[in-house]
Amino acid sequence: MTRQQILDLYFLDARHQLVAIAAFLDRAERASGKDDFRLQAFRAALAELSTKKKGKAKKVLLAFSDPTTKPITKAQDKGACGASARK
Numbered sequence: 001m002t003r004q005q006i007l008d009l010y011f012l013d014a015r016h017q018l019v020a021i022a023a024f025l026d027r028a029e030r031a032s033g034k035d036d037f038r039l040q041a042f043r044a045a046l047a048e049l050s051t052k053k054k055g056k057a058k059k060v061l062l063a064f065s066d067p068t069t070k071p072i073t074k075a076q077d078k079g080a081c082g083a084s085a086r087k
Helices: 003-030 037-049 056-064
Strands: none
Touching: 003 037, 037 056
């Protein structure tokens, strides 16, 4: 597809998602309390989007991923939380 075709097909959806992200950040920043590892990972992922480099999707996924290779002995929670506290 051409760039024009991609823009015609996907721009409005991407714009909608970006506005939703901005609203999420507005709510999180208005709330009391400190940033935790999830918001830190989110901001790191957002920083990848402002570059002109290729491979943004991979870098965004890696911003939320646990880079360690050694297994932990016991999980602290029952489910995934979407970001790694271990960096």
